[in-house]
Amino acid sequence: MKPVKVGVLGLGTVGGGTVNVLKRNAEEIARRAGREILVSRASARNLTQQRICDTQGMSLTADPFEIVNDPDIDVVVELIGGYDLAKQLVLTAIANGKHVVTANKALIALHGNEIFAEAGKKGVMVMFEAAVAGGIPIIKAIREGLSGNRIKWLAGIINGTGNFILTEMRDKGRDFADVLAEAQALGYAEADPTFDVEGIDAGHKLTILASIAFGIPLQFDKVFTEGITQITRADVEYAEELGYRIKHLGVARHTEQGIELRVHPTLIPKRRLIANVDGVMNAVLVCGDAVGPTLYYGAGAGAEPTASAVVADLVDVVRAMTSDPENRVPHLAFQANAIVDMPVLSADDIKTAYYLRLTAEDKPGVLADVTRILAAHQISIEALIQKEPLAGESSVPIIMLTQQTLEKEMNAAIAEIEALATVTGKVARIRLETLG
Numbered sequence: 320m321k322p323v324k325v326g327v328l329g330l331g332t333v334g335g336g337t338v339n340v341l342k343r344n345a346e347e348i349a350r351r352a353g354r355e356i357l358v359s360r361a362s363a364r365n366l367t368q369q370r371i372c373d374t375q376g377m378s379l380t381a382d383p384f385e386i387v388n389d390p391d392i393d394v395v396v397e398l399i400g401g402y403d404l405a406k407q408l409v410l411t412a413i414a415n416g417k418h419v420v421t422a423n424k425a426l427i428a429l430h431g432n433e434i435f436a437e438a439g440k441k442g443v444m445v446m447f448e449a450a451v452a453g454g455i456p457i458i459k460a461i462r463e464g465l466s467g468n469r470i471k472w473l474a475g476i477i478n479g480t481g482n483f484i485l486t487e488m489r490d491k492g493r494d495f496a497d498v499l500a501e502a503q504a505l506g507y508a509e510a511d512p513t514f515d516v517e518g519i520d521a522g523h524k525l526t527i528l529a530s531i532a533f534g535i536p537l538q539f540d541k542v543f544t545e546g547i548t549q550i551t552r553a554d555v556e557y558a559e560e561l562g563y564r565i566k567h568l569g570v571a572r573h574t575e576q577g578i579e580l581r582v583h584p585t586l587i588p589k590r591r592l593i594a595n596v597d598g599v600m601n602a603v604l605v606c607g608d609a610v611g612p613t614l615y616y617g618a619g620a621g622a623e624p625t626a627s628a629v630v631a632d633l634v635d636v637v638r639a640m641t642s643d644p645e646n647r648v649p650h651l652a653f654q655a656n657a658i659v660d661m662p663v664l665s666a667d668d669i670k671t672a673y674y675l676r677l678t679a680e681d682k683p684g685v686l687a688d689v690t691r692i693l694a695a696h697q698i699s700i701e702a703l704i705q706k707e708p709l710a711g712e713s714s715v716p717i718i719m720l721t722q723q724t725l726e727k728e729m730n731a732a733i734a735e736i737e738a739l740a741t742v743t744g745k746v747a748r749i750r751l752e753t754l755g
């Protein structure tokens with residue numbers, strides 16, 4: 320049988336890794352797919368640049384539209400990133416009847432509804448396993464492996480760069496900026512690394528996970544997003560003292576009131592497996608009504624782990640190419656006509672437990688004022704530590720863990736606490752999940 324001809328757009332970290340894996344494992348991959356998978360064309364912005372892969376045997380072009388318009392190409396692999404150009408290229412490839420594989424979570428989270436609708440009309444596949452949690456086959460696990468369940472919730476460490484930064488800061492006391500620069504050099508970070516550290520990338524991935532878990536449209540604009548830039552060394556140490564790790568989590572939960580979609584730093588009990596997922600590793604906990612909690616772990620970024628997912632998608636495309644489009648696994652796990660637009664809760668209506676840290680004057684009555692305010696907002700305290708004042712200072716750090724409360728009650732309580740004359744500066748707050 321003739322080889323399947325693939326055109327790769329972008330030969331950076333993931334593009335280079337994909338070419339390398341396809342070449343190195345060509346025989347094994349063909350045994351699985353039933354046909355040889357050949358990268359016959361690739362597009363790169365700079366044709367003479369040194370890259371991590373060998374481009375022998377491929378025709379290179381600086382114009383990616385040549386590839387998406389080439390009648391000889393069966394599958395387009397989009398690894399350029401970004402929204403606008405990537406969207407134009409993917410839609411053109413679909414219009415030309417080509418299947419698409421992409422690692423671009425920003426593209427899928429923002430334009431996936433339109434892209435899948437177009438792909439449906441043309442009967443082509445758009446695959447995106449590499450877009451979420453790198454090499455972990457989490458899309459496949461949820462879309463196929465858990466299809467007998469009602470998914471109750473999922474929670475994941477879904478940004479490798481952020482987890483790498485938090486781990487290095489905690490274990491080696493390294494500076495934020497220094498670790499971020501290393502993550503960029505290792506090819507983990509997004510082209511704009513604020514996407515990693517401000518939680519935007521995790522928000523894109525959570526959007527995709529929630530959609531395939533609950534059968535809802537992709538809606539990135541509804542995700543509550545908080546990054547890791549405000550986490551201090553002191554918070555990491557106090558959390559440890561209380562038996563918790565701070566991880567940046569994406570959480571999607573199906574509640575009676577609506578769907579929770581949120582990305583934020585989170586205290587997790589140290590004994591949980593997911594609290595011990597370090598470095599560039601990612602992990603996603605998915606709880607189904609029948610199966611209970613399940614956990615998926617692996618490298619969340621990097622050339623070959625991500626290529627592993629891109630190549631698996633290529634194998635799936637090749638296997639299903641000649642099948643009836645109606646009988647393929649639906650893009651968003653649920654049949655396109657069965658996607659239901661359930662309400663997504665606003666940040667105010669989300670309920671979680673909290674870690675709070677404030678700095679107060681070391682005087683009688685201060686603690687009573689703080690606890691009175693919390694009680695007035697029906698917020699119960701689970702644990703409280705008052706530290707010794709630092710040498711030469713009259714104020715003390717107070718650390719509290721609260722029981723679950725509505726975000727709007729917590730916002731109101733924090734505003735009142737910050738207004739106390741005996742409390743200095745802002746109250747630091749980090750959400751807490753037991754994930755039990």
Ligand SMILES: NC(=O)c1ccc[n+]([C@@H]2O[C@H](COP(=O)([O-])OP(=O)(O)OC[C@H]3O[C@@H](n4cnc5c(N)ncnc54)[C@H](O)[C@@H]3O)[C@@H](O)[C@H]2O)c1
Pocket residue numbers: 328329330331332333334362363364365381382383398399400401404422423424425449450453506507508509510619620621622625
């Ligand atoms: N790096 C990772 O670990 C990782 C993991 C999962 C998903 N992703 C996603 O994969 C995609 C690619 O990421 P990357 O890390 O490989 O980025 P990268 O910057 O290393 O590679 C992108 C490549 O695309 C090229 N490019 C840009 N404009 C182009 C154009 N007009 N024509 C041809 N080439 C063009 C760039 O020159 C660059 O070589 C992004 O969507 C990213 O979010 C990356």
Ligand SMILES: N[C@@H](CCO)C(=O)O
Pocket residue numbers: 450451452453477478479480481507508509515520619620621
């Ligand atoms: N920048 C992303 C790449 C993988 O999606 C991360 O660090 O997780």
Ligand code: NA
Pocket residue numbers: 448449450451452453454455456457458628
């Ligand atoms: Na994946």
